[in-house]
Amino acid sequence: MLKLLKYEWKACARTCLPLYGVLILMSLISRILYVIPKNASLDFMLPAIGYMLYMGVMMAAFVVTAVILIQRFYKNLLGSEGYLMFTLPVTVSQHLLSKTIIAVVMIGLSGLSALISIFIFADRMILSMDEVWQAFTGLSNLLPHSGQEFLFELELLVLAVLGIAGMALFLYMCIALGHLASRHRLLMSIVWYVVLSTALQVLLLMVMMGAGNAVPEPFVDLMKVWWSGITPMGAAHLMLRFCCVFTLLSDAVYFLVTRWILVHKLNLE
Numbered sequence: 001m002l003k004l005l006k007y008e009w010k011a012c013a014r015t016c017l018p019l020y021g022v023l024i025l026m027s028l029i030s031r032i033l034y035v036i037p038k039n040a041s042l043d044f045m046l047p048a049i050g051y052m053l054y055m056g057v058m059m060a061a062f063v064v065t066a067v068i069l070i071q072r073f074y075k076n077l078l079g080s081e082g083y084l085m086f087t088l089p090v091t092v093s094q095h096l097l098s099k100t101i102i103a104v105v106m107i108g109l110s111g112l113s114a115l116i117s118i119f120i121f122a123d124r125m126i127l128s129m130d131e132v133w134q135a136f137t138g139l140s141n142l143l144p145h146s147g148q149e150f151l152f153e154l155e156l157l158v159l160a161v162l163g164i165a166g167m168a169l170f171l172y173m174c175i176a177l178g179h180l181a182s183r184h185r186l187l188m189s190i191v192w193y194v195v196l197s198t199a200l201q202v203l204l205l206m207v208m209m210g211a212g213n214a215v216p217e218p219f220v221d222l223m224k225v226w227w228s229g230i231t232p233m234g235a236a237h238l239m240l241r242f243c244c245v246f247t248l249l250s251d252a253v254y255f256l257v258t259r260w261i262l263v264h265k266l267n268l269e
Contacts, residue, residue: 004090004098011072012106016065020113023057027117030054054121058114065110069103073172074186077262078179092262096172096255103168104161155240162247169254170197176261 030050076085077095085095174196178189230238 001090001094001098004088004094005101008072008098008102009105012068012102015068016061016106016110019057019061019064020109023054023061023113024117024120026050026054026057027120031121054117058117061110061113065106069099069106069168070171070175073099074175078175078185078266086266092259096169096259096262099172100165100168100255104164107164107167108161152236152240155237155244159240159244159247162244162251166247166251166254169251169258173254173258173261176258180261180265 030047030053033046033050075081076099086092171193174193175189177192178185178187181188
Protein backbone atom coordinates (compact mmCIF):
# COMPACT_ATOMS: atom_id res chain seq x y z
CA MET A 1 0.00 0.00 0.00
CA LEU A 2 2.80 2.42 0.89
CA LYS A 3 4.58 1.65 -2.38
CA LEU A 4 1.35 2.35 -4.27
CA LEU A 5 0.99 5.69 -2.49
CA LYS A 6 4.62 6.58 -3.22
CA TYR A 7 4.26 5.65 -6.89
CA GLU A 8 1.00 7.56 -7.26
CA TRP A 9 2.40 10.60 -5.44
CA LYS A 10 5.45 10.79 -7.70
CA ALA A 11 3.32 10.45 -10.83
CA CYS A 12 1.03 13.32 -9.79
CA ALA A 13 3.49 15.56 -7.95
CA ARG A 14 6.03 15.84 -10.75
CA THR A 15 3.49 17.78 -12.81
CA CYS A 16 1.23 19.40 -10.23
CA LEU A 17 3.74 20.72 -7.69
CA PRO A 18 5.71 22.82 -10.22
CA LEU A 19 2.41 24.23 -11.46
CA TYR A 20 1.41 25.19 -7.91
CA GLY A 21 4.80 26.88 -7.53
CA VAL A 22 4.22 28.81 -10.76
CA LEU A 23 0.81 29.89 -9.42
CA ILE A 24 2.36 31.33 -6.25
CA LEU A 25 5.13 32.97 -8.29
CA MET A 26 2.60 34.54 -10.66
CA SER A 27 0.65 35.97 -7.73
CA LEU A 28 3.86 37.58 -6.46
CA ILE A 29 4.68 38.98 -9.92
CA SER A 30 1.14 40.31 -10.30
CA ARG A 31 1.36 41.95 -6.90
CA ILE A 32 4.68 43.60 -7.81
CA LEU A 33 3.23 44.91 -11.07
CA TYR A 34 0.47 46.60 -9.07
CA VAL A 35 2.74 48.36 -6.59
CA ILE A 36 5.82 49.38 -8.60
CA PRO A 37 5.88 52.89 -10.10
CA LYS A 38 4.60 52.78 -13.67
CA ASN A 39 4.82 54.91 -16.76
CA ALA A 40 1.52 56.62 -17.55
CA SER A 41 1.15 54.76 -20.84
CA LEU A 42 1.62 51.41 -19.06
CA ASP A 43 -0.38 52.32 -15.98
CA PHE A 44 -3.20 49.93 -16.82
CA MET A 45 -1.65 47.46 -19.25
CA LEU A 46 0.97 45.72 -17.09
CA PRO A 47 -1.25 45.06 -14.03
CA ALA A 48 -4.04 43.84 -16.31
CA ILE A 49 -1.70 41.46 -18.13
CA GLY A 50 -0.30 40.21 -14.83
CA TYR A 51 -3.78 39.65 -13.43
CA MET A 52 -4.93 37.75 -16.53
CA LEU A 53 -1.84 35.54 -16.45
CA TYR A 54 -2.36 34.90 -12.73
CA MET A 55 -6.00 33.89 -13.22
CA GLY A 56 -5.03 31.74 -16.21
CA VAL A 57 -2.43 29.87 -14.17
CA MET A 58 -4.92 29.38 -11.32
CA MET A 59 -7.50 27.90 -13.68
CA ALA A 60 -4.81 25.74 -15.27
CA ALA A 61 -3.75 24.44 -11.84
CA PHE A 62 -7.26 23.21 -11.06
CA VAL A 63 -7.88 21.80 -14.54
CA VAL A 64 -4.52 20.03 -14.78
CA THR A 65 -4.99 18.52 -11.31
CA ALA A 66 -8.39 17.12 -12.28
CA VAL A 67 -7.14 15.83 -15.64
CA ILE A 68 -4.12 14.10 -14.12
CA LEU A 69 -6.19 12.41 -11.41
CA ILE A 70 -8.72 11.18 -13.97
CA GLN A 71 -5.97 10.08 -16.35
CA ARG A 72 -4.12 8.21 -13.61
CA PHE A 73 -7.24 6.23 -12.72
CA TYR A 74 -8.24 5.52 -16.30
CA LYS A 75 -4.82 4.54 -17.67
CA ASN A 76 -3.66 2.68 -14.55
CA LEU A 77 -6.71 0.52 -13.93
CA LEU A 78 -8.80 0.59 -17.10
CA GLY A 79 -6.32 1.39 -19.85
CA SER A 80 -2.97 0.28 -21.20
CA GLU A 81 -1.36 -0.11 -17.76
CA GLY A 82 -4.22 -2.16 -16.33
CA TYR A 83 -2.66 -5.56 -17.05
CA LEU A 84 0.51 -4.59 -15.19
CA MET A 85 -1.25 -2.94 -12.24
CA PHE A 86 -3.53 -5.90 -11.57
CA THR A 87 -0.60 -8.33 -11.52
CA LEU A 88 0.84 -6.54 -8.48
CA PRO A 89 0.36 -8.29 -5.10
CA VAL A 90 -2.24 -5.76 -3.92
CA THR A 91 -6.02 -5.83 -3.85
CA VAL A 92 -8.43 -3.75 -5.89
CA SER A 93 -9.44 -1.97 -2.69
CA GLN A 94 -5.83 -0.92 -2.10
CA HIS A 95 -5.60 0.42 -5.65
CA LEU A 96 -8.75 2.49 -5.10
CA LEU A 97 -7.70 3.69 -1.66
CA SER A 98 -4.26 4.79 -2.85
CA LYS A 99 -5.71 6.79 -5.73
CA THR A 100 -8.38 8.33 -3.50
CA ILE A 101 -5.86 9.34 -0.83
CA ILE A 102 -3.54 10.96 -3.38
CA ALA A 103 -6.54 12.69 -4.99
CA VAL A 104 -7.49 14.20 -1.62
CA VAL A 105 -3.89 15.34 -1.06
CA MET A 106 -3.49 16.86 -4.53
CA ILE A 107 -6.85 18.64 -4.47
CA GLY A 108 -6.04 19.93 -0.99
CA LEU A 109 -2.64 21.18 -2.15
CA SER A 110 -4.19 22.89 -5.17
CA GLY A 111 -6.65 24.68 -2.90
CA LEU A 112 -3.89 25.60 -0.43
CA SER A 113 -1.65 26.99 -3.18
CA ALA A 114 -4.57 29.01 -4.53
CA LEU A 115 -5.26 30.38 -1.04
CA ILE A 116 -1.61 31.32 -0.52
CA SER A 117 -1.50 33.02 -3.92
CA ILE A 118 -4.62 35.02 -3.07
CA PHE A 119 -3.06 36.14 0.22
CA ILE A 120 0.09 37.22 -1.62
CA PHE A 121 -1.91 39.03 -4.27
CA ALA A 122 -3.92 40.78 -1.56
CA ASP A 123 -0.71 41.72 0.31
CA ARG A 124 -1.61 39.73 3.42
CA MET A 125 1.46 37.47 3.67
CA ILE A 126 3.77 40.06 5.25
CA LEU A 127 3.16 39.64 8.97
CA SER A 128 4.92 41.31 11.84
CA MET A 129 6.58 39.23 14.56
CA ASP A 130 3.81 40.26 16.96
CA GLU A 131 1.18 38.86 14.60
CA VAL A 132 3.11 35.59 14.21
CA TRP A 133 3.50 35.27 17.98
CA GLN A 134 -0.19 35.97 18.54
CA ALA A 135 -1.07 33.28 16.01
CA PHE A 136 1.06 30.68 17.80
CA THR A 137 -0.18 31.62 21.27
CA GLY A 138 -3.76 31.56 20.00
CA LEU A 139 -3.21 28.06 18.63
CA SER A 140 -1.70 26.84 21.89
CA ASN A 141 -4.60 28.26 23.89
CA LEU A 142 -7.14 26.69 21.58
CA LEU A 143 -6.69 23.12 22.76
CA PRO A 144 -7.08 23.40 26.53
CA HIS A 145 -9.44 26.35 26.76
CA SER A 146 -11.60 26.13 23.63
CA GLY A 147 -12.35 22.46 23.22
CA GLN A 148 -15.72 23.02 21.56
CA GLU A 149 -14.23 25.36 18.97
CA PHE A 150 -11.38 22.95 18.26
CA LEU A 151 -13.83 20.06 17.88
CA PHE A 152 -15.91 22.18 15.52
CA GLU A 153 -12.86 22.89 13.35
CA LEU A 154 -11.87 19.22 13.45
CA GLU A 155 -15.35 18.21 12.27
CA LEU A 156 -15.13 20.75 9.46
CA LEU A 157 -11.77 19.28 8.43
CA VAL A 158 -13.15 15.73 8.46
CA LEU A 159 -16.15 16.84 6.40
CA ALA A 160 -13.86 18.57 3.90
CA VAL A 161 -11.67 15.46 3.53
CA LEU A 162 -14.71 13.21 3.12
CA GLY A 163 -16.22 15.63 0.62
CA ILE A 164 -13.06 15.75 -1.50
CA ALA A 165 -12.78 11.96 -1.35
CA GLY A 166 -16.42 11.74 -2.44
CA MET A 167 -15.72 13.95 -5.46
CA ALA A 168 -12.87 11.67 -6.53
CA LEU A 169 -14.77 8.43 -5.86
CA PHE A 170 -17.83 9.68 -7.74
CA LEU A 171 -15.63 10.44 -10.75
CA TYR A 172 -14.01 7.01 -10.50
CA MET A 173 -17.41 5.34 -10.32
CA CYS A 174 -18.65 7.18 -13.42
CA ILE A 175 -15.47 6.27 -15.32
CA ALA A 176 -15.88 2.62 -14.31
CA LEU A 177 -19.55 2.64 -15.35
CA GLY A 178 -18.63 4.18 -18.68
CA HIS A 179 -16.06 1.44 -19.17
CA LEU A 180 -18.87 -1.12 -19.20
CA ALA A 181 -19.85 0.10 -22.67
CA SER A 182 -18.33 -1.67 -25.65
CA ARG A 183 -17.67 1.58 -27.54
CA HIS A 184 -17.15 5.29 -26.79
CA ARG A 185 -16.24 4.58 -23.18
CA LEU A 186 -14.98 8.07 -22.34
CA LEU A 187 -18.13 9.60 -23.78
CA MET A 188 -20.26 7.18 -21.77
CA SER A 189 -18.34 8.11 -18.62
CA ILE A 190 -19.29 11.75 -19.19
CA VAL A 191 -22.90 10.72 -19.79
CA TRP A 192 -22.93 8.71 -16.56
CA TYR A 193 -21.48 11.67 -14.67
CA VAL A 194 -24.11 14.09 -15.97
CA VAL A 195 -26.99 11.66 -15.44
CA LEU A 196 -26.00 10.52 -11.95
CA SER A 197 -25.07 13.97 -10.64
CA THR A 198 -28.37 15.38 -11.92
CA ALA A 199 -30.34 12.46 -10.51
CA LEU A 200 -28.70 12.81 -7.09
CA GLN A 201 -29.45 16.53 -6.96
CA VAL A 202 -33.09 15.97 -7.94
CA LEU A 203 -33.43 13.13 -5.42
CA LEU A 204 -31.94 15.22 -2.62
CA LEU A 205 -34.25 18.12 -3.47
CA MET A 206 -37.29 15.81 -3.47
CA VAL A 207 -36.31 14.35 -0.10
CA MET A 208 -35.86 17.81 1.41
CA MET A 209 -39.19 19.04 0.04
CA GLY A 210 -41.14 15.94 0.97
CA ALA A 211 -39.63 15.28 4.37
CA GLY A 212 -41.97 17.68 6.13
CA ASN A 213 -45.08 16.01 4.73
CA ALA A 214 -43.86 12.44 5.26
CA VAL A 215 -42.95 12.75 8.95
CA PRO A 216 -45.89 12.25 11.40
CA GLU A 217 -46.94 15.41 13.24
CA PRO A 218 -46.41 13.98 16.78
CA PHE A 219 -42.84 13.14 15.83
CA VAL A 220 -42.34 16.68 14.48
CA ASP A 221 -43.61 18.15 17.76
CA LEU A 222 -41.27 15.88 19.71
CA MET A 223 -38.35 16.94 17.54
CA LYS A 224 -39.20 20.62 18.11
CA VAL A 225 -39.12 20.14 21.88
CA TRP A 226 -35.84 18.23 21.69
CA TRP A 227 -34.31 20.79 19.31
CA SER A 228 -35.29 23.71 21.55
CA GLY A 229 -33.12 22.31 24.33
CA ILE A 230 -29.95 22.27 22.23
CA THR A 231 -27.47 25.12 22.29
CA PRO A 232 -26.42 26.76 19.00
CA MET A 233 -22.97 25.15 19.26
CA GLY A 234 -24.57 21.78 19.97
CA ALA A 235 -26.83 22.18 16.94
CA ALA A 236 -23.80 23.02 14.79
CA HIS A 237 -21.97 19.92 16.03
CA LEU A 238 -25.02 17.78 15.34
CA MET A 239 -25.40 19.07 11.80
CA LEU A 240 -21.70 18.60 11.05
CA ARG A 241 -21.73 15.04 12.38
CA PHE A 242 -24.83 14.23 10.36
CA CYS A 243 -23.15 15.63 7.23
CA CYS A 244 -20.00 13.61 7.98
CA VAL A 245 -21.98 10.37 8.35
CA PHE A 246 -24.03 11.07 5.21
CA THR A 247 -20.90 11.90 3.20
CA LEU A 248 -19.10 8.81 4.53
CA LEU A 249 -22.01 6.58 3.48
CA SER A 250 -22.05 8.18 0.04
CA ASP A 251 -18.30 7.64 -0.29
CA ALA A 252 -18.75 3.99 0.70
CA VAL A 253 -21.39 3.50 -2.00
CA TYR A 254 -19.18 5.06 -4.68
CA PHE A 255 -16.22 2.97 -3.51
CA LEU A 256 -18.14 -0.33 -3.42
CA VAL A 257 -19.74 0.19 -6.83
CA THR A 258 -16.37 1.02 -8.40
CA ARG A 259 -14.71 -1.93 -6.69
CA TRP A 260 -17.45 -4.32 -7.84
CA ILE A 261 -17.04 -3.21 -11.45
CA LEU A 262 -13.24 -3.56 -11.30
CA VAL A 263 -13.48 -7.02 -9.73
CA HIS A 264 -16.36 -8.54 -11.71
CA LYS A 265 -16.80 -6.53 -14.92
CA LEU A 266 -13.31 -5.40 -15.86
CA ASN A 267 -12.59 -5.58 -19.58
CA LEU A 268 -9.17 -4.27 -20.64
CA GLU A 269 -9.60 -4.96 -24.36
